[in-house]
Amino acid sequence: MTANAGATRTLDGVVIGDAPLISVRGLVNRFGEQLVHDGVDLDVRRGEILGVVGGSGTGKSVLMRSILGLRRPDAGRIRVLGVDAMAEDPVTRRHIDRNSGVLFQDGALFSSLTVGENVQVPLKEYYPDLPDSLRYELALLKIKLAGLPADALDKLPSQLSGGMRKRAGLARALSLDPPLLFLDEPTAGLDPIGAAAFDSLIRTLQQALGLTVFLITHDLDTLYAICDRVAVLADRKVIAVAPVAELETLDHPWVQDYFNGPRGRAARDAMQETD
């Protein structure tokens, strides 16, 4: 490896060294009286797939929205790709947006555009000079990388199945080759076979494109199959960040219920069989 390989591929030329790609410190989020986060600390390291788990209402999506700048936290500091994610400065914001891809829960595809046009939207916005034919080919490439057939390009999102919509959303998230990928429950609503295929797709792309992935999930199989580390949100904090094998032994009632309940055991057994 050359000296360069260690540095993250942020195309705006920002070099971050080996510092975490995302670092959250003392995050507080409040909705009226309800305190969702009270001092959340979390680091996402370069090149890892970090799974974020927690019961319903523990603020997994709120955490992601805060990092993405969709919600302004009540207190705390967030740094993404070496810059302050809470800065109002549009140049900084654009730097983060340009270098991160997001797959929302339902894909959030633009319903009046075809899949191909959806994937081309970020390219048009950031690289208006790109020749049409090249942009078209890039979109086609991304769609096939996401595991869709080429004829999906001309279809509307409403003509796709749920699993294909997620793949199309992933293709759009990847259209600018971002080093950082956010996935909000990528396997929710997919059948088990489709979910397993999506998991391995994420793993493959993460390795091929050198991605860092922030992955919110409820899916125990996903945790066992592809996550390098798992962060547990509970009691308004991140109570632990560790590889999933270590988390099983953590002495916390929710964690015990989660990993040692019937579904947790099944997922672990399935993992051991494949090993």
Place this chain on the structure above:
Amino acid sequence: MSVAPNHAPPAVAVDPQDPARLRLSGRWTLRYANEVGEALRAAPDGIACVDASAVERIDTLGVLQLLRYADRNKLDFDRFAFRDDQKSLIAAIEDVHDQRPKKQRDHGFHAALGRLGFAVVDNTREVVALVAFLGEVLAKLLRLFKEPRRFRLTATVHHMEQVGLDAAPLVALLSFMVGAVIAFLGAMVLQDFGATIFVVELVSAAFLREFGVLLTAILLAGRTASAFTAQIGMMVNREEVDAIRVLGLDPIDLLVIPRVLALLAMLPLLTFIAMMAGLLGGMAVGAFNLDIPAAAYLARMQEMMETRHFWVGMSKAPVFAMVIALIGCLEGLQTEGTAQSLGERTTSSVVQSISMVIVLDALAALWFMEMDF
């Protein structure tokens, strides 16, 4: 923000030792898309292999451009050498890349003719659908008499408030103004003949026979038909209408009939308000500008105008109500899952209902005239 010192654009150079070998360097990324294209176009002919191991960074675009270059020059992609840490990216993209030519869109005469044909067929279907929908709603309205438990009173009253009560001030204000304008216009023409007093007949006939109901219907076509389409269309998009069906309920009973009944009840009432406001507008202009005191205005109106004019206008109100409600609801039910479609349907419902109202009004005017009503 720390910016890297070396913003090296992509570059190609022929290997000094081997003229058939191309050496690549710099950043082959989306950011340098144009430079990548130019660099590869500028490369000399007769290249047999490419050494890309000095490339600093490469992304999907860089790989794609190299693949295209390889295709153009009939080079085997095995003759490209990449840095080890970039190989997995290259392999992933090479796997899914193929040389499918871009689909050509036909913008010519045939396509235009085709679109025209589709538009005609679509329009025909729309008319048939509206007639069928009218039949279905009427049948289900009749069923209400047999099975009164299907009637949704709360929903009907709710829509009556939204459609009728909330629109009353607007209808009154606009009718008052149009009434005043007609009085002015009439006075301007009639003054020359010393027949200013005929303004009374002009305003009264215009408002009782035509404008009261027409203004109200046009207003409600814009205000209510669009609201119906948007409400029901959104419910279709969110599969709420499907949920109604699988619960064994009837969307016509639940969504359409309350709206139709609300409009059937409220449009005549609003028409009455519009007629009164229009007459008042004429009377105000008469009293303040034309020296026709209110008492004289009223006396002349009573003397010259017959009640039949009022009934001619009023008889059209339920017809317009039916047209507006049916078009609004039908367009909503025909929405197809996208934001674009909802927008198109809403536009179409307003356009259709306004045009239908005006066409029907013109036909009615003709018919009433011929019948001497």
